[in-house]
Amino acid sequence: MQNGGSGMADEVFTRSMFFFGTLMDADILATVLGRVPAASDREVAFVRGWRRVFVAGRPYPMLIPQAGGRVEGLLVGGLGDRDCGRLAFYEGWEYVTAPVSVRTLSGRSVETEMFTCPVGILSESRDWRLDLWQRKHKSIALTAAAETMARFARVSGG
Numbered sequence: 001m002q003n004g005g006s007g008m009a010d011e012v013f014t015r016s017m018f019f020f021g022t023l024m025d026a027d028i029l030a031t032v033l034g035r036v037p038a039a040s041d042r043e044v045a046f047v048r049g050w051r052r053v054f055v056a057g058r059p060y061p062m063l064i065p066q067a068g069g070r071v072e073g074l075l076v077g078g079l080g081d082r083d084c085g086r087l088a089f090y091e092g093w094e095y096v097t098a099p100v101s102v103r104t105l106s107g108r109s110v111e112t113e114m115f116t117c118p119v120g121i122l123s124e125s126r127d128w129r130l131d132l133w134q135r136k137h138k139s140i141a142l143t144a145a146a147e148t149m150a151r152f153a154r155v156s157g158g
Contacts, residue, residue, distance in 0.1 A: 013078045013079060014078075015079040015083070015084060015113075016079060017114060018045060018075050018102045018110075019074045019076065020047070020061065020071050020073035020074075020114065021052070021061040021062075022061075022130075022133065024073055025130065027138070028141060028142060028145055029074075031146055031149060032087060032090045041077040041078035042074060042076055042077075044072060044073075044104065045073060045075035045102040045104045046070050046103055047063075047070070047114070049065060050063040050064065053123045053125060053126060053128055054123065054126050054128050056121075056122035057124075059136070075110060075112065089156075090145065090152075094118075095117055096116060097116075098114060099112075099113055
């Protein structure tokens with residue numbers, strides 16, 4: 001896996017995304033992107049007005065509105081169109097992108113995008129935690145992510 005950019009000379013890496021679930025895990029993120037984002041492009045951030053819970057019957061999360069809620073996640077910048085295509089392929093039909101305003105720990109406000117569940121995806125009431133997911137599900141998820149991204153390479157031609 002490469003560090004930083006993908007090596008695509010003509011691609012511009014100006015997009016950012018906020019991740020609140022499995023993509024906060026460095027290994028999953030690197031597997032999905034096919035590269036390790038530069039440390040300067042990764043920053044802890046949070047979104048207000050939401051709560052992170054399990055998608056019904058799944059080991060991964062979704063956000064549901066909650067007055068006064070606050071969800072910490074990872075803001076990743078330096079993304080190109082190919083990165084975003086890889087991310088969308090990984091997320092699949094249960095997630096769509098939506099604009100979101102996040103705040104970094106340094107207090108900077110950033111307008112970005114996040115993957116969120118469309119209407120019709122059911123939630124559980126249990127809060128989702130990255131550390132528990134890493135202990136219980138990460139190894140299986142990492143294998144599944146590698147298989148998913150191998151499929152992406154086949155269908156996208158690279």
